[in-house]
Amino acid sequence: MVGVRSRELDPSASPLDYYGYELRRAREAAGLTLAQLGSAVFCTGSLIGQIETAAKVPQRDFSERLDAALGTDGLFSRLVGLVLRSQLPSWFQPYAEMEQKAAYISTYQCQLVYGLLQTEAYARAVLGAREEGDLDAKVAARLERQRILEREQPPVTWVVLSEAVLHQEVGGREVMREQLSHLLTLQKRRWLDVQVLPFEAGAHTGLMGSFNLLRFVSHPEIVYTEDFVQGHMTANPEAIKEGSVRYDQLQAAALSLTDSAALIARVMEERYGNEPGPDGRDMA
Numbered sequence: 001m002v003g004v005r006s007r008e009l010d011p012s013a014s015p016l017d018y019y020g021y022e023l024r025r026a027r028e029a030a031g032l033t034l035a036q037l038g039s040a041v042f043c044t045g046s047l048i049g050q051i052e053t054a055a056k057v058p059q060r061d062f063s064e065r066l067d068a069a070l071g072t073d074g075l076f077s078r079l080v081g082l083v084l085r086s087q088l089p090s091w092f093q094p095y096a097e098m099e100q101k102a103a104y105i106s107t108y109q110c111q112l113v114y115g116l117l118q119t120e121a122y123a124r125a126v127l128g129a130r131e132e133g134d135l136d137a138k139v140a141a142r143l144e145r146q147r148i149l150e151r152e153q154p155p156v157t158w159v160v161l162s163e164a165v166l167h168q169e170v171g172g173r174e175v176m177r178e179q180l181s182h183l184l185t186l187q188k189r190r191w192l193d194v195q196v197l198p199f200e201a202g203a204h205t206g207l208m209g210s211f212n213l214l215r216f217v218s219h220p221e222i223v224y225t226e227d228f229v230q231g232h233m234t235a236n237p238e239a240i241k242e243g244s245v246r247y248d249q250l251q252a253a254a255l256s257l258t259d260s261a262a263l264i265a266r267v268m269e270e271r272y273g274n275e276p277g278p279d280g281r282d283m284a
Contacts, residue, residue: 009054015082016054022079024052026070041065057087057137060144084144087137091230098222098233100148102155104215108197108206108250110162112170113179116146117159117186117194122179125171149192157192160250162206163199166267173272180268187261195254196263204253205246213243 011021027037027048034045034052041048041062050056058066063076070076088096099105099116107114112126123142128135148154169176187194197204212224220235223243234240255263 009052014054015079015086016057019058019076019079019083020052020054022075023048023058023066026066026072026075027052030070037069040069057134057140058083059136059140060084081144081147084137084141087134087141089230095224095231095233096145098214098216098219099145101216101219102214103217104213105155105157106213106215106247107158107210108160108162108212108247109165109210110206111165111168111210113161113165113183114159115142116149116157117183118142118146119175119179119182121171121175125175149189154191158251159192159194160197160206160247160254161194162197163263166196166264167271169272177268177272180264180272183264184261184268187257193257194260194264195251195257196260197250197254198263201253205249211243211246213240213247 009017009021009024011018027034030037032040034048036045038045038048042065043062047056051058051062058076058080060077060080063080066072066076067074085093085096105116112118113122115123118126120139120143124135124139127138127142149157166180170179183194186192197206209225214222214224216222221240222233222235223239224231224233226232254260
């Protein structure tokens with residue numbers, strides 16, 4: 001482990017460096033070797049060394065085990081949120097920070113399930129198709145964003161999905177079945193509504209693409225859009241007004257909550273419910 005131990009971190013360089021610096025300091029204060037701590041948290045000493053030198057991004061469950069093993073009173077569980085957020089694209093991080101503060105989230109998605117509602121397998125398929133680098137870290141960062149939905153007082157969230165989202169096979173049939181099942185489960189939460197905009201709606205105000213509206217208790221509202229390069233946030237009153245009107249019209253054109261759930265369930269069973277046999281035909 002000489003090569004791993006040789007790098008000295010600057011804890012002010014990044015959240016990942018700070019995490020690694022604090023991990024080494026806590027481990028050495030406890031008098032543990034890399035292998036001993038690895039054994040205590042059910043991983044290899046090599047992985048501990050990689051995280052201590054900021055060569056590997058820690059996960060949340062790992063951080064929780066660290067706190068238990070080292071008696072650090074939740075230190076690493078708190079730090080890992082900052083670390084994972086830093087793994088998001090730099091242009092997306094300002095939006096992620098505002099998303100964390102939002103009291104109300106309204107989103108229209110024309111191609112993909114909204115990030116806060118994605119399963120791990122679906123997120124991995126999406127990020128693996130268009131991102132380079134540490135895929136595990138990027139998936140963990142996306143799942144970390146979803147923790148706002150588990151709060152005691154989560155943001156009120158309204159989601160309108162184009163029916164195309166249900167048919168776009170991301171990651172394969174099993175992944176899609178799990179994802180649509182997850183959407184049905186989420187619909188049981190009283191603060192989260194999922195509506196589907198059916199193909200039969202025809203021309204509608206979301207044809208220009210996906211967008212999000214964030215409302216806050218003590219900040220101006222924000223409209224967020226993305227292109228293939230980066231995201232764009234604005235609090236311009238005219239943009240807010242236009243976005244709000246468009247979203248209201250999308251909700252009005254979408255199916256009711258009950259009918260949306262029925263459509264999701266139908267697509268899940270009819271399109272993804274049966275596994276194809278060796279000849280390519282569905283098996284009963």
